[in-house]
Amino acid sequence: MRASTDAYLALLGKDLRVELRTLRSLPAMALFAVTTFVIFRFALDRTDLEGGLAAGVLVTTLLFAAILAINRLFVTERDEGGFELIRLSPIDRTVLFAAKSSALFIYLCALELVAVPVFTLFFLDSGAAMAPLIPVLLLANAGLAVTGTLISTIATMSTARDLLAPLILLPLLVPLVIAASGASEPLLRAGGPEYEDFGRWLGVLGLYDSVFALVGYAVFDFLLED
Amino acid sequence: MRAPSLRTLALLTVVTLAAGYGLAFFWAPLDTEGFIQKIFYLHVPLAIVALVGFMAAAVLSILHLRSGDPKWDARSYVAIHMSVIFGTAVLLTGALWAKGQWGVWWEWDEPTLVSFLIVFLLYATYYPLRYAIEDRDRQGRYASVFAITAGAFVPLNFMAVRLAEPLIHPRTFASGGGLPGDMLVAFLVCLVGTALLWVTLVRFELGAKAAKADLGKIRRALAPSDSLAPSRGRSIAP
Numbered sequence: 204m205r206a207s208t209d210a211y212l213a214l215l216g217k218d219l220r221v222e223l224r225t226l227r228s229l230p231a232m233a234l235f236a237v238t239t240f241v242i243f244r245f246a247l248d249r250t251d252l253e254g255g256l257a258a259g260v261l262v263t264t265l266l267f268a269a270i271l272a273i274n275r276l277f278v279t280e281r282d283e284g285g286f287e288l289i290r291l292s293p294i295d296r297t298v299l300f301a302a303k304s305s306a307l308f309i310y311l312c313a314l315e316l317v318a319v320p321v322f323t324l325f326f327l328d329s330g331a332a333m334a335p336l337i338p339v340l341l342l343a344n345a346g347l348a349v350t351g352t353l354i355s356t357i358a359t360m361s362t363a364r365d366l367l368a369p370l371i372l373l374p375l376l377v378p379l380v381i382a383a384s385g386a387s388e389p390l391l392r393a394g395g396p397e398y399e400d401f402g403r404w405l406g407v408l409g410l411y412d413s414v415f416a417l418v419g420y421a422v423f424d425f426l427l428e429d
Numbered sequence: 430m431r432a433p434s435l436r437t438l439a440l441l442t443v444v445t446l447a448a449g450y451g452l453a454f455f456w457a458p459l460d461t462e463g464f465i466q467k468i469f470y471l472h473v474p475l476a477i478v479a480l481v482g483f484m485a486a487a488v489l490s491i492l493h494l495r496s497g498d499p500k501w502d503a504r505s506y507v508a509i510h511m512s513v514i515f516g517t518a519v520l521l522t523g524a525l526w527a528k529g530q531w532g533v534w535w536e537w538d539e540p541t542l543v544s545f546l547i548v549f550l551l552y553a554t555y556y557p558l559r560y561a562i563e564d565r566d567r568q569g570r571y572a573s574v575f576a577i578t579a580g581a582f583v584p585l586n587f588m589a590v591r592l593a594e595p596l597i598h599p600r601t602f603a604s605g606g607g608l609p610g611d612m613l614v615a616f617l618v619c620l621v622g623t624a625l626l627w628v629t630l631v632r633f634e635l636g637a638k639a640a641k642a643d644l645g646k647i648r649r650a651l652a653p654s655d656s657l658a659p660s661r662g663r664s665i666a667p
Contacts, residue, residue, distance in 0.1 A: 374548075377589070378588075
């Protein structure tokens with residue numbers, strides 16, 4: 204147990220240090236999100252959004268920005284032989300799954316620290332929805348992190364890398380998008396946040412997260428076997 | 430117990446399906462929806478069998494990962510393949526039914542059909558996934574991981590899509606339970622027939638693949654030169 208925790212912290216620390224030093228994913232994700240908001244401004248020809256439309260624009264943008272990070276998640280492992288080292292070291296392989304999903308979760312939270320205030324500034328009348336959005340986004344990030352890590356591992360090992368991850372992920376994430384938009388829609392209404400079915404949607408998000416965390420935990424070993 | 434031969438299975442399928450559709454068309458009463466409702470005896474069994482097939486593929490994949498025996502991978506692959514074909518038929522018959530009943534080819538308010546489309550789109554990515562991995566063992570293992578993940582996704586997706594419906598939306602057709610007796614009997618016979626059709630086709634496909642593999646072995650044994658050397662990295666995928 205102790206060894207697993209140490210390995211987990213070492214792997215997570217390594218990923219975060221690499222990201223801080225090279226800044227390969229985060230700035231690109233933030234830039235992508237802001238540009239997508241601008242695209243939506245002109246594509247929808249709207250200067251302010253509310254309700255379902257606002258929730259849709261926010262969730263879709265975050266989802267596509269997340270795919271950028273998911274595509275890059277295992278690039279260093281693949282190029283620099285990290286997978287072989289993990290296989291050689293006497294640790295539980297699931298530790299890699301936990302460390303990578305935690306890293307992805309942290310990237311997504313960092314992305315939202317930029318993207319959500321920009322979204323509020325661009326499209327909303329007030330920042331009242333920002334606080335209640337936090338639990339929704341945290342649960343959605345957890346779901347994105349576990350499914351993203353699982354599919355990213357599969358895609359990294361294939362010849363169709365960057366193509367395969369979004370192709371498999373998008374249908375897999377539909378329940379997450381339904382629940383995240385369902386929870387955010389009343390929060391983003393023009394008259395101020397409302398909490399219609401809030402608990403129910405958070406429950407769906409939590410269920411999604413736990414199901415795919417368990418599936419990932421159960422099958423991840425087989426992805427690293429060789 | 431020995432499994433019935435393919436010929437017995439095929440005959441049984443033809444008889445059951447003929448009986449089922451005969452009952453559906455000539456015996457089951459005409460519903461208030463009119464004649465278009467008869468498509469129910471084709472559409473709903475296909476959908477149920479396709480979904481059960483997807484779940485069965487997940488179970489076969491678990492067996493594959495646990496045992497490492499490629500035969501389970503082949504079964505899982507064929508099960509998904511057949512369910513995707515059945516799924517195409519489900520979407521087509523669903524569109525026909527929607528056109529007949531509501532006058533539109535697609536109806537977003539019908540959560541079962543929408544959920545089915547999402548499941549279908551997910552399983553459609555099974556093929557690009559398989560073909561994108563060259564190493565045979567790894568291909569099988571990754572395909573099994575996908576099948577298990579997707580199997581867990583199916584019930585979750587149906588729940589989420591159903592919750593996304595406004596609760597006041599009228600349920601146009603309750604599934605199964607609300608049927609009058611005559612219709613239920615015809616429906617169940619159709620369901621069994623469709624399930625038998627699925628099993629027959631899966632068995633047929635597996636048999637064809639095994640025969641093709643044997644033929645390849647014989648060819649290689651007979652060919653003196655390396656002109657017919659086994660192509661590396663090929664798998665059960667065609």
